[in-house]
Amino acid sequence: MKRDAIDRLLQLAYLEGAVRTRNAYERAALKRKPSVAVSEEKRLALQRKLEQAMGNQAVTEVRALTIGALLRRIRAEQSLRPPEVFSRLGLSSNHYQLLERDRISPPKISVDVWRRMRTLLNIPVEEFSEMVRRTHQLVFFRPAFRTTLARYDGKKNKAMKASTLEKATAELYAKAKLELPVDEKAKIEKLLKSIAAG
Amino acid sequence: MARIANRQVVQELKEGNRSGCAHLVGIYQGMLVNEAVTVFNLVQEDAEELVSDVLLTVVQRIHDFEFKKGDADFHAWVMTIFKNRVRDLARHQSLSEAVVQRFDERGDDGELSRSELEVIAAVVRQYQDSLRGDPQDNDVAGARLRIVAETLENMESWERVLLRCRALDVPYEDIASYTGKSVKQLKVYHARVKKKFVAMLTKGHPGLVEQLTERK
Numbered sequence: 001m002k003r004d005a006i007d008r009l010l011q012l013a014y015l016e017g018a019v020r021t022r023n024a025y026e027r028a029a030l031k032r033k034p035s036v037a038v039s040e041e042k043r044l045a046l047q048r049k050l051e052q053a054m055g056n057q058a059v060t061e062v063r064a065l066t067i068g069a070l071l072r073r074i075r076a077e078q079s080l081r082p083p084e085v086f087s088r089l090g091l092s093s094n095h096y097q098l099l100e101r102d103r104i105s106p107p108k109i110s111v112d113v114w115r116r117m118r119t120l121l122n123i124p125v126e127e128f129s130e131m132v133r134r135t136h137q138l139v140f141f142r143p144a145f146r147t148t149l150a151r152y153d154g155k156k157n158k159a160m161k162a163s164t165l166e167k168a169t170a171e172l173y174a175k176a177k178l179e180l181p182v183d184e185k186a187k188i189e190k191l192l193k194s195i196a197a198g
Numbered sequence: 199m200a201r202i203a204n205r206q207v208v209q210e211l212k213e214g215n216r217s218g219c220a221h222l223v224g225i226y227q228g229m230l231v232n233e234a235v236t237v238f239n240l241v242q243e244d245a246e247e248l249v250s251d252v253l254l255t256v257v258q259r260i261h262d263f264e265f266k267k268g269d270a271d272f273h274a275w276v277m278t279i280f281k282n283r284v285r286d287l288a289r290h291q292s293l294s295e296a297v298v299q300r301f302d303e304r305g306d307d308g309e310l311s312r313s314e315l316e317v318i319a320a321v322v323r324q325y326q327d328s329l330r331g332d333p334q335d336n337d338v339a340g341a342r343l344r345i346v347a348e349t350l351e352n353m354e355s356w357e358r359v360l361l362r363c364r365a366l367d368v369p370y371e372d373i374a375s376y377t378g379k380s381v382k383q384l385k386v387y388h389a390r391v392k393k394k395f396v397a398m399l400t401k402g403h404p405g406l407v408e409q410l411t412e413r414k
Contacts, residue, residue: 011237014362015281015285018346019346020362034228035232038228043223047219050222076261
């Protein structure tokens, strides 16, 4: 189709959300017969790339046994919205979002909330304690993660972004296995004892 | 390839089933590359890279996706990711001077006059200026190109639909069903409605072209 400056301007407005088509465009795209061919080789290459990404994701999910990862997984599985979870836990929206992204140190959240969470999710004490401990380690070592990520991010190739992030995450998790300083260790052990006592 | 139900593709992807990737690529790669090339005028190599990014995002975020209204939710979600990627690319390209020049030159059908092209180029220049603050700041996205939306609001409903939809290559037959006008009528009026749009844009914002001329 021939296109002029007005069409291109309207397209720009559509892309920026200033103009809407009430799904008319999306429906038309679905019905259109493609006039541009993509080679079989490229189709297979993309398929392999997606399968690899899917595999990496599965590895990350198994590895990510933190409270954040657990909450994200449960929410996805049960189609819950964040308010439905944080209201039951007695957490504020901000704290919950930080917790779900493993961005808040567990001792900063009250023991009552942890106990409520353990009861609600019905997780054995040992397993729950291990997850809290891991979350604490992850949060503690997160500044190092940023440095690692910045180092990987030096590669500007867009296609490598996903694998780059994966490598950085793997490094973070490797770092999270390191021993915590004594005072940090004491803090988390005190919290875990209080949770178990409830 | 026979059409696979969206729910099946989503389920396969969520379960980590590799055939989900094959189905996703089978349904969307060709379609999105075609859209990127024919509707948004991307070079095929760029289009293929962009679509690869879009489908990678779909696979990585599939666990965040839920059907809410019906089967079409998945298509709408994929198209939103695609639209956002094309928008990011458009923003990136808009930061270069070449884009304003492109809007300032004659269109493919050559029906626009020099003064009309200058008005369009002036709007694009404003958009470009707004991007210079922070290209990724979506909060100001609504404000960008508001001038276009305001002008469209002052037109008749069927004219608005015709302009918006034809810019995105929606077939006349579909537009006819949305507007109640005949295909023939729409084809005849399309060029006139475009002229009317530019005239309203110019009339409603008389300082536009002067600003651009001063900058030049």
